[in-house]
Amino acid sequence: MGSRYRGVRNLSAIEVKNLTVRYDGYVAIEDVSITIDHPSLVVVMGPNGAGKTTFLKALLGLIPYNGTVSIFGKSPRKVRDRLGYLPQRERINLNVPLKVRDVVLLPLISRKTGIKRYDVKRAKEALEAVGMVDFWDSRFDSLSGGQQQRVLFARTIVTDPDILILDEPFSAADVRTKLALIDLLHKLKREKTVIIVLHDINPLVECTDRVILLNRRVLAYGTVAEVITEDNLEKLYGTKIPVIRQGPVCYVVGGDRHA
């Protein structure tokens, strides 16, 4: 199975217009309107409770919303086979004693009765990409947090989606995991659209095309140089955060922001 949109450039992968999500009367995100090009890497930043995960879930069509979300011109529910989602690791039920191979195979075989050799090959390739193929027969719940994160990342890419939606993929990740995933994201963004929620943009600052600063509403949306400014970060987090600029690249001092 090949990516339908491989080689396609400057196509609008995602168009969001006047997106508002409410939970029991509480407004989680309000009037969000953005366009995301394909391929590209977009980082979503914001304080806790800013609606970042809600935004991702709306893109995936997992929650009801007002407004319009269009992915390659269609509603999210109609292009689910082209989307790859990595939820926060805490959402995974570790009480199920799955093996690593089961975790990665599930998206490929959940609707089938048998397992084809081709499915196994793809699962092994995905695990190889994150350096976890040697753990094929290991129990998922016996792995470290970083290793689990890498396996879940492999599961996200095993279906070869055009759009990757990643919710805090570096949480609980050790340095090795972080470096492995960053390296992989650099490669993936050449052909895919990656939307990634991060608290610390620094590790990906050089390959980020656009940044969304979200705090229920979009405070800023643009390139790293346009958006990552001390004024914007102060508006976003409510505290002064120094930014160091080196040409077109800028780094947030004390990167991890959970404020």
Place this chain on the structure above:
Amino acid sequence: MLDILLIRALIAMVLIAVVSATIGSFSVFRGSTFFVSGIAHGALAGASLGIFISLNFFGVDPLLIALLFSVFFAVIIGYASHRSENVDIAIGVMFAFSMSIAVLFLSMIREYASVAWGLIIGDVLLLTASDMILLSVSVVTVVILFFVFYRRLLFVIFDPESAEALGLHVLRYETLLFVLIAVGVVALLKCVGAILVYALLIVPAASSRRLFGSVEGTIAGAFIISLISGLGGVYLSIYLNVAPSALAGLIAAIIYSISLFR
């Protein structure tokens, strides 16, 4: 006569072990063991209502009403679990409501309360031919649906958000799992009673989850532990002249206690 009752009891224990291996294991994986207890009491409420209707209006199998009650609760809880992360309160309300219904109707049919009492404690040595048919049909239905939807149920239990993102209808599959549990519980009601359903449905699966290191291992282990508990209970009851389900529950609990030391 005793021989046929004993054979039925042994077959019933094998069928119970199948339910424990499949539905019991997935209940343990999902952390829905309180639901099993709640649905057993829901089934008891339905059976009490069924006995009341039979005595006062028209003839109806109490287990059929128990099944309808349990499936209704399963659908409600399935919906509640989709809307809220913690469904324990919803199950607790269902539990209290069920017991209120059960006590209400049992107090209105005092002279026939022994029939309902049979469903509270059960007796696997008193199964009729029609009980065996109901048990067999229920277990076969549950097992077929379980294996048809095995991987989808597993995915939904393991990571519902990703399953939904990939197009699986999580509400539908969670409700299916709850309905399968409900059918399994009602199937066991006449054999082991509402109180001990938990002992034979969940305890073997919980022990197996601790002892074996995979999904398939847990399912196979739960079958063996449930079978040992059930057959051991029937065997000992013949010599000790006490309720086999109680002995089966004790054996299952002892095995679980041993599994804690692993």
